[in-house]
Amino acid sequence: MSETPMVRIGDTLIVALQGDLDDATVIRIEEDVSAEVERSSAAGTLIDVSGLAMVDSFIARVLARMAGMIRLLGSQVAVVGIQPAVAITLVELGVPMGQLDTALNAEQGIALLARLRADDGRLA
Amino acid sequence: MTVAWPESARVLAITAEADLIAVRQALRAEAQSAGLGLVDETKLVTAGSELARNILTYATDSRGVLRAEQIADGPRRGVQATFSDSGPGIVDIDAAMTDGYSTAGSLGLGLPGSRRLVDELTITSEAGRGTTVMIVKWAR
Amino acid sequence: MAGEEAAGTQELRDLKAMIDSITDYEIIKLTPDGNVASWTRGAELLKGYSAEDVIGRHVSIFYTDEDAATGLAERELQTARDTGRFEFEGWRVRKGGERFWASVILAPIMDSHGGLEGYVKVTRDLTERREQELRLERQREEIMELSTPVIQVWDGVLALPIIGTLDSMRAARLTQGLLERIAASQAQIVILDISGVPTIDTQVAQHLLKTVQAANLMGTISILSGVRPETAQAMVHLGIDIGQLKSRNTLRDALQLALQMLRDRSDAAVLPTLSAGR
Numbered sequence: 001m002s003e004t005p006m007v008r009i010g011d012t013l014i015v016a017l018q019g020d021l022d023d024a025t026v027i028r029i030e031e032d033v034s035a036e037v038e039r040s041s042a043a044g045t046l047i048d049v050s051g052l053a054m055v056d057s058f059i060a061r062v063l064a065r066m067a068g069m070i071r072l073l074g075s076q077v078a079v080v081g082i083q084p085a086v087a088i089t090l091v092e093l094g095v096p097m098g099q100l101d102t103a104l105n106a107e108q109g110i111a112l113l114a115r116l117r118a119d120d121g122r123l124a
Numbered sequence: 125m126t127v128a129w130p131e132s133a134r135v136l137a138i139t140a141e142a143d144l145i146a147v148r149q150a151l152r153a154e155a156q157s158a159g160l161g162l163v164d165e166t167k168l169v170t171a172g173s174e175l176a177r178n179i180l181t182y183a184t185d186s187r188g189v190l191r192a193e194q195i196a197d198g199p200r201r202g203v204q205a206t207f208s209d210s211g212p213g214i215v216d217i218d219a220a221m222t223d224g225y226s227t228a229g230s231l232g233l234g235l236p237g238s239r240r241l242v243d244e245l246t247i248t249s250e251a252g253r254g255t256t257v258m259i260v261k262w263a264r
Numbered sequence: 265m266a267g268e269e270a271a272g273t274q275e276l277r278d279l280k281a282m283i284d285s286i287t288d289y290e291i292i293k294l295t296p297d298g299n300v301a302s303w304t305r306g307a308e309l310l311k312g313y314s315a316e317d318v319i320g321r322h323v324s325i326f327y328t329d330e331d332a333a334t335g336l337a338e339r340e341l342q343t344a345r346d347t348g349r350f351e352f353e354g355w356r357v358r359k360g361g362e363r364f365w366a367s368v369i370l371a372p373i374m375d376s377h378g379g380l381e382g383y384v385k386v387t388r389d390l391t392e393r394r395e396q397e398l399r400l401e402r403q404r405e406e407i408m409e410l411s412t413p414v415i416q417v418w419d420g421v422l423a424l425p426i427i428g429t430l431d432s433m434r435a436a437r438l439t440q441g442l443l444e445r446i447a448a449s450q451a452q453i454v455i456l457d458i459s460g461v462p463t464i465d466t467q468v469a470q471h472l473l474k475t476v477q478a479a480n481l482m483g484t485i486s487i488l489s490g491v492r493p494e495t496a497q498a499m500v501h502l503g504i505d506i507g508q509l510k511s512r513n514t515l516r517d518a519l520q521l522a523l524q525m526l527r528d529r530s531d532a533a534v535l536p537t538l539s540a541g542r
Contacts, residue, residue: 020145020148020149022141022142022144022145023141023144024141024142053152053166053169054148054166054169054170054173055170056170056173056174056177057174057177057237058173058177078483080483082481082482082483083447084163084440084443084444084446084447084478084482085162085163085165085166085167086166087443087478087479087481087482088163088166088167088439088440088443088478089163089166089167089170089241090478090481091474091477091478091481092167092237092240092241092474093170093174093237093238093240093241094236094237094240095237097481100481102480102481102482102483103483104446104447104450104451104452104482104483104484105450108450108452108483109483111529111532111533112483114532114533115529115532115533118532127343127352129339131335131339132334163440196352198352198353199353199354199394
């Protein structure tokens with residue numbers, strides 16, 4: 001049983017990152033989420049970062065890597081709730097985040113996951 | 125004239141990745157004391173996290189020190205944070221300040237990125253003599 | 265000898281009378297430990313304390329509780345000792361607890377042997393000047409706000425008509441203001457109208473593109489509008505590539521595009537997903 005709190009709503013897995021995360025915790029979250037996506041065959045995954053007051057280059061890279069992993073496991077993935085101060089800082093810092101699908105909140109995130117799934121279906 | 129308060133500076137050892145949280149918390153507290161807004165506080169804390177990470181990645185024995193203190197220039201308040209280590213030093217500071225430069229294999233975004241997040245960034249380094257990076261963020 | 269002494273004493277009395285007559289400044293003497301050693305009419309008017317209230321007490325009674333707790337007074341005295349003079353602005357407290365913004369000059373007094381005899385402290389009330397500065401600052405901000413208002417043009421669509429030149433400070437405020445409005449209204453689309461920006465140079469373009477990047481990172485789609493032919497030419501000339509950013513000639517066209525995007529999105533939400541699980 002993983003320590004990372006995750007919630008299942010319909011066929012969407014939601015994980016919330018919050019507080020001050022050290023590297024070990026970030027890596028553990030990445031492992032736990034990947035394992036859960038695989039175990040539950042979640043169609044979509046939302047990573048909620050509205051509780052993060054800061055995202056440095058390490059956390060940003062792990063987020064991007066985690067998203068890539070989740071997609072490989074067959075689930076759509078979106079990051080939701082990036083705060084304004086965090087967004088401005090990440091852009092200024094220059095960490096490339098272009099591959100990440102993002103939404104303002106969980107509701108818009110779920111709609112985004114549905115669109116991604118539809119696009120996937122169309123391209124197939 | 126810039127005034128500092130050396131006796132009330134926070135000094136932290138940076139020796140393990142768990143220390144990054146202490147670094148962030150110290151800088152957050154200093155930012156709030158100086159009256160930095162949320163965006164400036166976030167930029168300062170993030171820059172600090174990057175610079176502390178550099179110490180863990182590049183310094184000899186991955187050891188270094190953070191010294192964070194309040195500064196003032198007339199009514200203007202700010203935070204000054206100095207990251208020092210006794211590592212191998214940076215041979216070419218100009219190159220290190222260019223986006224994409226790295227000697228350790230990962231994206232070398234630490235210094236130029238951090239520079240953009242703060243008001244002042246000063247590097248003192250000599251090959252074999254260690255590196256000191258001082259950053260300053262003023263409240264608007 | 266007696267005559268000299270008498271002349272010296274008279275000089276001192278004249279000096280004291282002169283200092284006493286200055287009532288809009290406080291000029292006092294502190295002991296080497298920082299205790300109040302002299303008091304004037306000006307000091308009484310400024311701080312509200314009478315001489316017997318304060319003589320012998322430590323200068324930190326005039327500091328705010330937070331500053332006194334961190335030992336600010338001692339640090340300022342130390343700086344004066346180290347550098348020969350300390351000039352600073354900060355909050356001070358009158359009798360009764362009322363705060364005022366003060367200009368303070370602290371200088372050490374050395375005796376003929378080079379030892380510290382005490383300090384002279386000159387304090388002036390700058391509250392009015394500071395209030396005026398704050399008023400001006402607020403006015404400036406309001407003017408800036410008026411020239412860069414974020415408008416909700418539709419449910420889920422924000423527009424930011426940028427008028428005038430963009431320097432770093434203004435661009436930073438703009439970006440922050442826009443992103444905070446996006447967060448507050450959870451807007452899906454934001455239209456940046458630059459028809460009111462006279463010249464697009466590399467710096468302005470960079471500010472704009474960073475704003476767009478940050479909005480996109482949060483999850484909002486950005487549309488650029490008001491790109492005049494001259495602006496387009498200038499941007500091509502400067503090698504500015506807006507990449508994936510959508511652009512429209514007028515705010516009206518941009519709004520039409522935005523509404524179309526919203527319609528497409530709600531259509532997509534209504535259509536059933538045929539895949540069960542994966």
